[in-house]
Amino acid sequence: xxxxxxxxxxxxxxxxxxxxxxxxxxxxxxxxxxxxxxxxxxxxxxxxxxxxxxxxxxxxxxxxxxxxxxxxxxxxxxxxxxxxxxxxxxxxxxxxxxxxxxxxxxxxxxxxxxxxxxxxxxxxxxxxxxxxxxxxxxxxxxxxxxxxxxxxxxxxxxxxxxxxxxxxxxxxxxxxxxxxxxxxxxxxxxxxxxxxxxxxxxxxxxxxxxxxxxxxxxxxxxxxxxxxxxx
Amino acid sequence: xxxxxxxxxxxxxxxxxxxxxxxxxxxxxxxxxxxxxxxxxxxxxxxxxxxxxxxxxxxxxxxxxxxxxxxxxxxxxxxxxxxxxxxxxxxxxxxxxxxxxxxxxxxxxxxxxxxxxxxxxxxxxxxxxxxxxxxxxxxxxxxxxxxxxxxxxxxxxxxxxxxxxxxxxxxxxxxxxxxxxxxxxxxxxxxxxxxxxxxxxxxxxxxxxxxxxxxxxxxxxxxxxxxxxxxxxxxxxxxxxxxxxxxxxxxxxxxxxxxxxxxxxxxxxxxxxxxxxxxxxxxxxxxxx
Numbered sequence: 001x002x003x004x005x006x007x008x009x010x011x012x013x014x015x016x017x018x019x020x021x022x023x024x025x026x027x028x029x030x031x032x033x034x035x036x037x038x039x040x041x042x043x044x045x046x047x048x049x050x051x052x053x054x055x056x057x058x059x060x061x062x063x064x065x066x067x068x069x070x071x072x073x074x075x076x077x078x079x080x081x082x083x084x085x086x087x088x089x090x091x092x093x094x095x096x097x098x099x100x101x102x103x104x105x106x107x108x109x110x111x112x113x114x115x116x117x118x119x120x121x122x123x124x125x126x127x128x129x130x131x132x133x134x135x136x137x138x139x140x141x142x143x144x145x146x147x148x149x150x151x152x153x154x155x156x157x158x159x160x161x162x163x164x165x166x167x168x169x170x171x172x173x174x175x176x177x178x179x180x181x182x183x184x185x186x187x188x189x190x191x192x193x194x195x196x197x198x199x200x201x202x203x204x205x206x207x208x209x210x211x212x213x214x215x216x217x218x219x220x221x222x223x224x225x226x227x228x229x230x231x
Numbered sequence: 232x233x234x235x236x237x238x239x240x241x242x243x244x245x246x247x248x249x250x251x252x253x254x255x256x257x258x259x260x261x262x263x264x265x266x267x268x269x270x271x272x273x274x275x276x277x278x279x280x281x282x283x284x285x286x287x288x289x290x291x292x293x294x295x296x297x298x299x300x301x302x303x304x305x306x307x308x309x310x311x312x313x314x315x316x317x318x319x320x321x322x323x324x325x326x327x328x329x330x331x332x333x334x335x336x337x338x339x340x341x342x343x344x345x346x347x348x349x350x351x352x353x354x355x356x357x358x359x360x361x362x363x364x365x366x367x368x369x370x371x372x373x374x375x376x377x378x379x380x381x382x383x384x385x386x387x388x389x390x391x392x393x394x395x396x397x398x399x400x401x402x403x404x405x406x407x408x409x410x411x412x413x414x415x416x417x418x419x420x421x422x423x424x425x426x427x428x429x430x431x432x433x434x435x436x437x438x439x440x441x442x443x444x445x446x447x448x449x450x451x452x453x454x455x456x457x458x459x460x461x462x463x464x465x466x467x468x469x470x471x472x473x474x475x476x477x478x479x480x481x482x483x484x485x486x487x488x489x490x491x492x493x494x495x496x497x498x499x500x501x502x503x504x505x506x507x508x509x510x511x512x513x514x515x516x517x518x519x520x
Contacts (some may be wrong), residue, residue: 034263049389049412050411050412051408051411051412070411071408071411071412072411072415073411074412074416075411075413076414081409081412083294083409083412087409089401089402089405089406090405090516091401091404091516092398092401092402092404092405092407096398100399100402100410100413100415101413101414101415102413103414144413145413148414165506167246
């Protein structure tokens with residue numbers, strides 16, 4: 001799926017959070033949005049998903065205008081949202097967390113396929129969702145949008161707070177998702193990790209996307225970029 | 232000892248009404264984030280519905296038990312579509328004020344039509360008299376009320392815990408926005424959930440009709456205690472509202488035996504304690520809310 005965001009601006013009440021986000025994610029690409037805390041990465045995803053409504057600008061998915069649609073309609077067009085706190089329901093079992101979403105299309109993964117990739121979810125299927133470890137919850141959040149048949153995944157810091165081994169595992173999963181032809185827009189603070197999974201990177205500063213960087217450009221300018229990220 | 236047992240039994244009956252009412256409130260609050268102040272008025276409408284169906288149309292109690300809650304559900308559905316739905320995006324205070332105003336309007340409307348005295352309603356012939364259990368006699372109708380409301384609570388629990396509809400309600404209660412982002416049209420479920428919640432109030436009203444004076448203000452006092460129960464149980468917690476309803480019913484009845492002055496205030500003392508020690512309620516989770 002091809003996502004185009006053009007001059008997106010957003011507000012929280014009086015204060016402007018996004019001042020001009022422009023980006024494009026082409027079909028089958030993995031693109032990251034890098035920037036420091038508060039730069040507007042999460043707000044950008046929330047705008048695309050239709051959750052944040054105080055916004056202006058163009059958002060289109062395969063030519064369909066998303067800017068005025070409610071989240072449930074956007075989800076049914078095949079957009080899967082993996083939010084930064086993973087969004088696992090404590091009042092739903094692991095299995096219910098998986099089967100809750102409306103199926104968005106013919107690409108929906110079957111439960112068998114999900115369990116083959118994420119065996120732990122089968123073992124813990126009857127447990128409350130939040131009884132899983134942080135890493136397992138992250139797997140569940142990703143599995144859930146695959147199960148609904150999302151073809152564009154919006155992932156907000158999937159590696160945050162995970163041990164190095166689990167960060168590698170998330171990387172493998174993102175590469176596997178990409179190998180199936182899915183499109184990913186990934187919010188990431190970890191620059192090294194970003195270059196191992198993504199094709200391109202947008203640098204967002206103070207609510208504006210200021211650069212479109214290749215992996216090579218990131219490698220060459222790592223020191224300068226790390227300063228932007230405030231690491 | 233026998234007196235204590237009898238009081239505990241009567242407490243369970245009061246608890247059954249609390250449970251049905253607070254269950255409806257909890258389901259509505261969870262899904263709509265609305266503190267439905269007209270719940271007591273709709274309970275009263277359920278009782279008057281039973282009276283009208285029996286006195287004017289000659290239908291039996293059993294028909295009233297089915298028809299009156301459905302009629303209350305229809306009233307609730309209409310009020311939700313006409314009034315409540317415009318205020319969901321605003322501060323919850325607005326819907327609280329609106330439902331409070333509607334409750335006053337409904338109560339006054341009924342007062343104009345039926346006066347303050349209320350109307351009589353008797354239990355169906357099949358349920359009159361008393362049953363002996365062990366060495367004690369219990370009024371048959373009260374046993375029926377207890378059994379029936381426990382069944383309704385269990386049935387509601389089953390629907391919420393075991394069906395797809397219930398799963399959507401739980402999800403929308405816990406994380407309304409994310410649930411939409413997972414492709415679920417949460418708003419489509421709001422009117423039926425509201426109608427169901429107020430139908431429970433209507434049902435409680437029908438059950439109360441043969442036991443309590445059917446009068447315009449019969450729900451007004453009850454609703455305050457019921458709100459306290461919802462707070463004690465944990466706002467929006469289904470299990471919490473039911474269990475707390477029965478606990479408060481029994482506790483207040485036993486309180487009346489041992490120290491009568493405390494009977495009416497006990498629930499508020501409990502609420503204050505819970506708010507101090509466990510603000511999310513006995514069965515609430517810290518994150519919901």
